[in-house]
Amino acid sequence: MKHLIASAGLAxxxxxxxxxxxxxxxxxxxxxxxxxxxxxAGYYVAKDKGFYEEEGLDxxxxxxxxxxxxPQVLAGGGADAMLNWMPSALSAREKGLPVxxxxxxxxxxxxxxxxxxxxxxxxPQDFKGxxxxxxxxxxxxxxxxxxxxxxxPTDGGDDGVTVLKQGFNVDPLLQRQADCxxxxxxxxxxxxxxxxxxxxxxxxxxxxxxxxATLEDGIWVLEDNxxxxxxVDKMTRFVRxxxxxxxxxxxxxxxxxxxxxxxxETGAQTEAHQVRMMGEIAKLTxxxxxxxxxxxxxxxxDTLLAGGSDPVISKAPEGAWTSVITDQALN
Amino acid sequence: MTVAAHRPAxxxxxxxxxxxxxxxxxxxxxxxxxxxxxxxxxxxxxxxVGVARTTAGTWxxxxxxxxxxxxxxxxxxxxxxxxxxxLPAPTQIAVALAxxxxxxxxxxxQTVLKGALGGWLIGSTAxxxxxxxxxxSDFLRRGLLPVGNFVAALPIVGTAxxxxxxxxxxxxxKAAVVVVMVFFPxxxxxxxxxxxxxxxxxDLMRTYGASAGQDLRYLRAPSALPFVFNGLKIATxxxxxxxxxxxxxxxxxxxxxxxxxxEVGRLNLPVVWAAIVVAAVTxxxxxxxxxxxxxxxxxxxxxxxxxx
Amino acid sequence: xxxxxxxAPGAGIGRSGRIALAMRGMHHxxxxxxxxxxxxxxxxxxxxxxxxxxxxxxxAEREGIVLTPATASERRNMSGFALTLAEPSQAVARAFxxxxxxxxxxxxxxxxxxxxxxxxxxxxxxxLVRHAGITLAPTLLGFVIGSLAGIALAVGIVHSRLMDxxxxxxxxxxxxxxxxxxxxxxxxxxxxxxxxxxxxxxxISAYLSFFPVTVGMVKGLRAPSPSDLDLMRTWNASATRTxxxxxxxxxLPYLFASLKIAVAAALVGAIVGEFxxxxxxxxxxxxxAGSYYGQTVQIWSALFGAAIVAAALVAAIGLAQRVxxxxxxxx
Numbered sequence: 001m002k003h004l005i006a007s008a009g010l011a012x013x014x015x016x017x018x019x020x021x022x023x024x025x026x027x028x029x030x031x032x033x034x035x036x037x038x039x040x041a042g043y044y045v046a047k048d049k050g051f052y053e054e055e056g057l058d059x060x061x062x063x064x065x066x067x068x069x070x071p072q073v074l075a076g077g078g079a080d081a082m083l084n085w086m087p088s089a090l091s092a093r094e095k096g097l098p099v100x101x102x103x104x105x106x107x108x109x110x111x112x113x114x115x116x117x118x119x120x121x122x123x124p125q126d127f128k129g130x131x132x133x134x135x136x137x138x139x140x141x142x143x144x145x146x147x148x149x150x151x152x153p154t155d156g157g158d159d160g161v162t163v164l165k166q167g168f169n170v171d172p173l174l175q176r177q178a179d180c181x182x183x184x185x186x187x188x189x190x191x192x193x194x195x196x197x198x199x200x201x202x203x204x205x206x207x208x209x210x211x212x213a214t215l216e217d218g219i220w221v222l223e224d225n226x227x228x229x230x231x232v233d234k235m236t237r238f239v240r241x242x243x244x245x246x247x248x249x250x251x252x253x254x255x256x257x258x259x260x261x262x263x264x265e266t267g268a269q270t271e272a273h274q275v276r277m278m279g280e281i282a283k284l285t286x287x288x289x290x291x292x293x294x295x296x297x298x299x300x301x302d303t304l305l306a307g308g309s310d311p312v313i314s315k316a317p318e319g320a321w322t323s324v325i326t327d328q329a330l331n
Numbered sequence: 332m333t334v335a336a337h338r339p340a341x342x343x344x345x346x347x348x349x350x351x352x353x354x355x356x357x358x359x360x361x362x363x364x365x366x367x368x369x370x371x372x373x374x375x376x377x378x379x380v381g382v383a384r385t386t387a388g389t390w391x392x393x394x395x396x397x398x399x400x401x402x403x404x405x406x407x408x409x410x411x412x413x414x415x416x417x418l419p420a421p422t423q424i425a426v427a428l429a430x431x432x433x434x435x436x437x438x439x440x441q442t443v444l445k446g447a448l449g450g451w452l453i454g455s456t457a458x459x460x461x462x463x464x465x466x467x468s469d470f471l472r473r474g475l476l477p478v479g480n481f482v483a484a485l486p487i488v489g490t491a492x493x494x495x496x497x498x499x500x501x502x503x504x505k506a507a508v509v510v511v512m513v514f515f516p517x518x519x520x521x522x523x524x525x526x527x528x529x530x531x532x533x534d535l536m537r538t539y540g541a542s543a544g545q546d547l548r549y550l551r552a553p554s555a556l557p558f559v560f561n562g563l564k565i566a567t568x569x570x571x572x573x574x575x576x577x578x579x580x581x582x583x584x585x586x587x588x589x590x591x592x593x594e595v596g597r598l599n600l601p602v603v604w605a606a607i608v609v610a611a612v613t614x615x616x617x618x619x620x621x622x623x624x625x626x627x628x629x630x631x632x633x634x635x636x637x638x639x
Numbered sequence: 640x641x642x643x644x645x646x647a648p649g650a651g652i653g654r655s656g657r658i659a660l661a662m663r664g665m666h667h668x669x670x671x672x673x674x675x676x677x678x679x680x681x682x683x684x685x686x687x688x689x690x691x692x693x694x695x696x697x698x699a700e701r702e703g704i705v706l707t708p709a710t711a712s713e714r715r716n717m718s719g720f721a722l723t724l725a726e727p728s729q730a731v732a733r734a735f736x737x738x739x740x741x742x743x744x745x746x747x748x749x750x751x752x753x754x755x756x757x758x759x760x761x762x763x764x765x766x767l768v769r770h771a772g773i774t775l776a777p778t779l780l781g782f783v784i785g786s787l788a789g790i791a792l793a794v795g796i797v798h799s800r801l802m803d804x805x806x807x808x809x810x811x812x813x814x815x816x817x818x819x820x821x822x823x824x825x826x827x828x829x830x831x832x833x834x835x836x837x838x839x840x841x842x843i844s845a846y847l848s849f850f851p852v853t854v855g856m857v858k859g860l861r862a863p864s865p866s867d868l869d870l871m872r873t874w875n876a877s878a879t880r881t882x883x884x885x886x887x888x889x890x891l892p893y894l895f896a897s898l899k900i901a902v903a904a905a906l907v908g909a910i911v912g913e914f915x916x917x918x919x920x921x922x923x924x925x926x927x928a929g930s931y932y933g934q935t936v937q938i939w940s941a942l943f944g945a946a947i948v949a950a951a952l953v954a955a956i957g958l959a960q961r962v963x964x965x966x967x968x969x970x
Contacts, residue, residue: 035919035927035928035931036919063919065914065915065916065919065927066914066927067595067819067822067914067915068823068915068916069595069596069598069823071416071598072416072417072595072598072823072827073827075414075416075417075827076414076417076827076828076830076831077830077831078827078830078831088596091597091598092416092598095416095597095598095599096415096416097414097416097598118710136592136593136596137592137593137595137596138596138597140593154584155584156583162583163583163584164500164581164582164583165500165578165581165582165583165584165589165592165593166581167492167495167580167581167930168930168931169930169931169932169933170933171496171933172500172581174739174933175496175693175741176693177499177500191932191933194933195739195933196697196698196701196738198701264764265764265919265920265924266764266770266919266920266924266925266928267763267765267766267770268765268924268925268928268929268931268932268934268937269928269932270932273932379801379805380801383800383801383804383805384800388800388804389804392801392804392805393804393805393807393808393809395805396805396806396809397809400809417824417827417828417831418824418828470671470674471671471675472671473667473668473671474670474672474673474674474675475671475675477668477672478672478675478676478679480950480953481946482946483903484903484906484945484946484949484950484953485942485945485946486906486907486910486922486926486942486945486946486949487907488819488907488910488911488914488923488926489910489926489938489941489942489945490942492926493938493939493942496741497690497741568811568814568815571815571817572814572815572817572818575817575819575820576817576819579819588820591817591820592820595820595823600824603820606820607816607817607820607821610816610817611815613815614811614812614814614815615808615811615812615815618815
């Protein structure tokens with residue numbers, strides 16, 4: 001019975017989907033890849049300061065969370081565009097979901113591995129025999145790629161690393177269940193410091209410094225939609241206003257943090273935390289005007305392909321990004 | 332001798348068939364795919380009604396029902412072109428099951444044998460032991476049960492992260508979550524069972540001069556058994572769910588919960604559903620095993636002696 | 640075990656009448672509960688000492704106090720009990736007011752609960768009452784849907800041999816499927832049909848709450864004794880009439896027992912349903928937000944908030960049960 005209703009519903013959706021697309025030529029739904037926080041300040045700023053309105057757009061920002069896979073939401077038609085890390089999006093593309101990158105506001109990666117100094121770790125080769133916390137749900141690809149390049153197996157034992165599926169907090173490090181955990185410059189690292197750990201008790205490895213960084217937080221859409229000129233026009237205006245929001249946020253971090261706080265429905269965020277996060281995010285978006293730099297793209301793809309026996313993607317993707325939208329938006 | 336004129340009216344089979352055809356016709360207006368799915372469903376349902384009347388129907392009917400679901404699922408996914416990253420077809424899931432047997436077997440050992448079974452045994456034993464204590468003291472019963480109600484109402488998605496923080500990422504924390512979930516239903520049911528004796532039975536034991544131990548062994552324990560099994564059956568489903576959900580909040584890189592959550596992130600939906608199938612089959616078999624044990628040990632109870 | 644009867648000795652002395660009797664019954668029930676709760680709270684305080692010992696000693700070390708196992712790496716493998724015995728005064732002094740305790744003390748949880756309920760405006764985003772209300776909507780809707788579905792299924796099972804044989808095994812199997820795994824898929828599919836808001840979460844609640852009602856009602860609808868059923872036959876009652884006049888009334892005690900279980904399950908379902916919809920607001924969102932930002936006490940207060948809501952719902956059903964069954968003479 002469930003299937004009958006679902007199939008009837010899907011039939012209705014299939015018949016009426018084109019109608020929906022036409023009727024909302026100015027409505028954009030953006031699926032964030034995590035909960036409302038300063039990591040997405042540019043979009044909230046653009047909304048609150050009226051940049052989207054100036055372009056004639058009606059934008060809905062959908063927060064993400066631990067159980068939401070943005071590619072899945074995009075596939076189900078629940079959003080027009082999603083934010084995603086490039087490894088995860090390229091992997092989805094290889095699985096048969098044709099997503100295309102239309103803009104890249106983040107120039108550098110904020111991913112790090114933070115370890116206790118008293119474990120004796122001084123370099124990547126010291127990871128052998130240690131326990132490392134890794135996020136999954138799309139965030140494990142840079143780590144797996146890195147370990148593959150270093151030649152360290154990830155299935156435990158004295159010669160490999162024992163990987164823990166880390167939740168989205170820093171307790172595994174503080175409770176000493178892991179020797180190292182994955183952190184972002186703008187979020188978890190600050191939380192570790194907040195918990196009273198001083199910087200000289202820790203040793204941190206930035207993926208950028210290790211040469212295994214991948215691009216993060218790009219804007220991705222479904223390839224089929226790009227054949228619709230109305231959609232392309234809508235996205236062009238969206239990207240233009242979003243980048244305006246990002247540059248404003250970079251220059252006014254305090255105000256941006258306050259806007260994010262106002263949009264946070266859970267009431268759990270604190271101003272101090274968001275201001276610090278905004279400061280760190282500004283370092284990552286600086287240097288990008290929104291257009292994807294082909295050299296950066298190539299570097300990410302090479303990192304993923306160099307994964308040795310277990311590469312994240314098996315061959316270089318084709319048509320995974322387009323400059324059509326950013327060319328028009330930023331001229 | 333039946334009074335034919337007063338037999339309750341039954342919808343004649345041709346009436347039902349006519350209704351079915353009308354429904355299919357209406358569905359045809361929406362789309363031929365919907366009509367086909369409906370037609371297949373109604374046809375299989377009609378067959379199953381017939382099967383249910385035969386003696387083989389006891390096992391054949393549920394099997395046919397399940398097959399109907401699978402066929403409808405496959406048809407729906409293929410005919411309506413549902414994207415594979417949202418809902419894969421049963422054939423794809425079967426392929427994923429076959430390709431990932433070793434991984435799933437390792438996951439099974441971690442989640443079911445270590446986490447769920449371990450926690451279930453500890454939790455049930457603790458529940459029964461506590462019930463034996465509680466049943467002797469009226470004061471404890473009146474005090475502990477409401478508090479236990481409150482503890483049982485703590486949602487697992489809140490207790491799991493806390494228990495993972497306390498017991499680490501291994502199977503121990505999953506077993507701890509299962510213990511917390513299983514303890515209270517078993518306790519409540521056993522207490523109810525131990526009290527389910529009539530005053531005449533209790534008086535009879537007194538006239539025999541039975542000691543407390545004999546009273547427990549010959550009267551209260553047997554009468555508690557049906558309730559204990561009720562609690563144990565509930566506990567099996569809770570144990571499996573508890574172990575899997577606990578893995579969502581922190582685990583090593585194997586386990587059914589880990590497999591489900593990470594493969595969703597990798598959009599490997601067939602593997603996700605293969606893991607779900609393993610979990611569902613395990614849970615059903617476990618429940619069935621307890622039910623069979625119950626039938627052997629409590630054959631005398633009205634619920635086991637035929638139904639109306 | 641028996642309530643004080645009107646004819647009991649001493650009944651004529653002092654107050655009698657319904658309220659007085661209820662109050663006398665309350666002492667009967669409240670006393671043991673308070674004693675058990677007091678004992679549990681005392682145990683809780685005691686347990687907090689070894690559980691927080693690791694953190695206590697680390698805080699002491701950061702303040703410059705010299706401890707017996709002097710460095711954190713030496714203390715890492717010692718259990719909480721061993722640490723408490725090694726440095727009892729430090730462990731006890733700092734166990735009860737930590738920022739990130741492993742086991743918050745009861746007064747910390749109570750303070751946080753008070754702070755987020757009484758001290759907050761009900762419409763504020765930080766108010767736990769508001770979040771509880773947001774979770775309550777899909778809970779109640781899902782509970783109603785699930786109960787109606789459960790009753791309908793039970794009626795079908797009792798009257799149709801086919802449903803009797805085939806539905807029950809699959810209903811049991813459906814409950815062994817982990818809901819946390821399916822919830823995101825249900826949400827995505829429903830969103831793609833355009834069903835959003837309270838209804839998807841209510842459907843997940845209904846999924847969890849229909850099963851106890853089905854099982855209980857099947858038992859209840861089969862509860863009338865054979866002689867009662869024969870009596871209905873001698874009166875030439877149709878199946879429908881037997882259902883309405885005999886089976887349904889006889890099943891009410893079983894129905895209420897399963898409704899209590901179902902309402903608690905519906906609350907868990909609503910909380911689970913919040914995760915794939917962005918964990919933006921509701922009790923589940925508060926649980927997760929506390930987890931992300933390492934605010935342990937916030938997790939505990941959200942947890943207790945959820946349990947209090949569940950207890951209140953179960954008590955409400957209990958009240959309905961007492962009133963209904965009393966009027967029917969079945970108490």
